[in-house]
Amino acid sequence: xxxxxxxxxxxxxxxxxxxxxxxxxxxxxxxxxxxxxxxxxxxxxxxxxxxxxxxxxxxxxxxxxxxxxxxxxxxxxxxxxxxxxxxxxxxxxxxxxxxxxxxxxxxxxxxxxxxxxxxxxxxxxxxxxxxxxxxxxxxxxxxxxxxxxxxxxxxxxxxxxxxxxxxxxxxxxxxxxxxxxxxxxxxxxxxxxxxxxxxxxxxxxxxxxxxxxxxxxxxxxxxxxxxxxxxxxxxxxxxxxxxxxxxxxxxxxxxxxxxxxxxxxxxxxxxxxxxxxxxxxxxxxxxx
Amino acid sequence: xxxxxxxxxxxxxxxxxxxxxxxxxxxxxxxxxxxxxxxxxxxxxxxxxxxxxxxxxxxxxxxxxxxxxxxxxxxxxxxxxxxxxxxxxxxxxxxxxxxxxxxxxxxxxxxxxxxxxxxxxxxxxxxxxxxxxxxxxxxxxxxxxxxxxxxxxxxxxxxxxxxxxx
Numbered sequence: 001x002x003x004x005x006x007x008x009x010x011x012x013x014x015x016x017x018x019x020x021x022x023x024x025x026x027x028x029x030x031x032x033x034x035x036x037x038x039x040x041x042x043x044x045x046x047x048x049x050x051x052x053x054x055x056x057x058x059x060x061x062x063x064x065x066x067x068x069x070x071x072x073x074x075x076x077x078x079x080x081x082x083x084x085x086x087x088x089x090x091x092x093x094x095x096x097x098x099x100x101x102x103x104x105x106x107x108x109x110x111x112x113x114x115x116x117x118x119x120x121x122x123x124x125x126x127x128x129x130x131x132x133x134x135x136x137x138x139x140x141x142x143x144x145x146x147x148x149x150x151x152x153x154x155x156x157x158x159x160x161x162x163x164x165x166x167x168x169x170x171x172x173x174x175x176x177x178x179x180x181x182x183x184x185x186x187x188x189x190x191x192x193x194x195x196x197x198x199x200x201x202x203x204x205x206x207x208x209x210x211x212x213x214x215x216x217x218x219x220x221x222x223x224x225x226x227x228x229x230x231x232x233x234x235x236x237x238x239x240x241x242x243x244x245x246x247x248x249x250x251x252x253x254x255x256x257x258x259x260x261x262x263x264x265x266x267x268x269x270x271x272x273x274x275x276x277x278x279x280x281x282x283x284x285x286x287x288x
Numbered sequence: 289x290x291x292x293x294x295x296x297x298x299x300x301x302x303x304x305x306x307x308x309x310x311x312x313x314x315x316x317x318x319x320x321x322x323x324x325x326x327x328x329x330x331x332x333x334x335x336x337x338x339x340x341x342x343x344x345x346x347x348x349x350x351x352x353x354x355x356x357x358x359x360x361x362x363x364x365x366x367x368x369x370x371x372x373x374x375x376x377x378x379x380x381x382x383x384x385x386x387x388x389x390x391x392x393x394x395x396x397x398x399x400x401x402x403x404x405x406x407x408x409x410x411x412x413x414x415x416x417x418x419x420x421x422x423x424x425x426x427x428x429x430x431x432x433x434x435x436x437x438x439x440x441x442x443x444x445x446x447x448x449x450x451x452x453x454x
Contacts, residue, residue, distance in 0.1 A: 002315075105345075
């Protein structure tokens with residue numbers, strides 16, 4: 001399969017990239033890792049006139065601490081997230097999720113920014129970013145703005161990213177000390193999108209759940225933040241009864257489609273199962 | 289569409305070429321450089337038969353544009369054996385342990401294992417299996433592929449793989 005023709009641009013700076021997108025707001029597409037876009041181009045489902053490769057912009061790569069947050073450049077690869085010297089210890093759920101994306105070759109290319117920005121409901125990082133209350137840094141001809149992950153996803157492949165805007169970085173609050181975390185993903189095989197997946201971050205105080213956030217992948221046209229399920233756990237003893245109640249609250253908000261991964265009823269139940277397992281694993285990790 | 293110049297290193301040799309921006313790396317390697325070792329299997333980023341090593345990463349060359357490899361150092365299966373024909377320990381391992389049947393997936397398997405063994409010189413069986421999770425084999429059932437990679441790891445233990453390949 002051979003993609004349609006396009007003009008290729010490889011800007012060396014963010015300013016140069018912003019100018020290119022301003023010149024081609026409708027027919028320009030950002031190329032990051034390319035592992036979502038290039039397959040679509042090979043199928044001619046995407047036919048950008050101008051492909052703007054962000055791979056040459058050093059400022060878009062890398063992971064750094066900034067106050068009580070992590071700032072991750074948009075073109076930082078999944079492999080770089082897994083292999084970073086400090087992130088896996090400080091915020092281990094990032095690497096745990098990255099490892100469940102695709103396969104080793106794809107993780108060497110695929111980027112965090114591409115994963116969160118293209119709006120594919122099957123992608124794993126968006127639900128995690130909603131769970132972690134991450135903030136996306138966007139740049140365009142009119143300047144920079146910041147949008148919370150929780151406000152970014154509007155529909156399948158529809159996001160708050162405006163025409164001509166680029167995602168430059170993802171800012172994530174540092175995890176509280178002693179937190180528990182888990183990303184539980186049910187998939188049919190390596191490289192598959194989730195049948196259902198749940199991201200959980202929580203803390204305990206005096207044996208009860210003090211804070212909790214739950215994100216859900218591939219269970220609706222957008223990633224979901226299970227706010228009611230998380231709220232009902234606050235103040236509860238972390239046991240199977242509480243987890244089962246939260247799972248029921250998750251099952252009430254998901255809206256999966258029937259596909260090769262199973263019928264709606266099955267995927268709905270699996271959303272509950274992944275939530276229960278993620279909660280149990282997160283709590284067990286605090287004990288460990 | 290106008291062709292643009294591309295310069296990179298392939299198997300240690302400098303290469304200058306003109307490519308259309310839409311030319312995929314696998315087509316560039318196979319059709320412009322006549323390096324037909326990397327195969328087009330699924331053409332959908334699943335099977336890994338097109339895997340080559342690019343700047344210290346294993347990549348599926350069906351899912352990169354050749355222009356993205358500007359300035360890169362690429363190694364393909366053709367660049368693995370020594371100049372005198374001595375097989376690389378991975379190639380020897382696949383022969384000794386019967387790590388292939390039809391052989392179609394083998395160049396991709398070996399190039400993926402080449403990078404894996406530099407990141408994890410003494411991998412466990414689980415690490416080998418996780419490391420080749422992006423490469424499909426429809427013949428062997430993987431058992432002998434895992435043994436072949438373990439064979440190569442043992443043979444290379446303590447040696448520098450880049451030097452062994454050079």
